[in-house]
Amino acid sequence: QVQLVESGGGLVQPGESLRLSCAASGSILRINAMGWYRQAPGKQRELVAIITSGGNTNYADSVKGRFTISRDNAKNTMYLQMNSLKPEDTAVYYCWASEFNSWGQGTQVTVSS
Secondary structure, three states, rough: OOOEEOOOOOOOOOOOOOEEEEEEEEOOOOOOOEEEEEOOOOOOOOOEEEEOOOOOOEEOOOOOOOOEEEEEEHHHHEEEEEEOOOHOOEEEEEEEEEEHHOOOOOOEEEEEE
């Protein structure tokens, strides 16, 4: 089973940017799909973005045009570039991989003035 570790969360002001990283314990080359989910207090976990091994991407409507998901197979790492952050983006962000349905421990993103 692949282990996933997120990093890059923090406290930022509205309009600022963050880049999240998800480091895998092994090769991600053959992992069919990887993605980012988030869960805000009192809400269900929701899909933010997903990327396939072929590089196809899909985004939640709420983040389209602001977030970009990518993966670097050579570094066994997936990223989420988040621009123009809004207070409603505040949540714990989780990394997911289709391999064994693996999840990371989450990283907190807080957008507040």
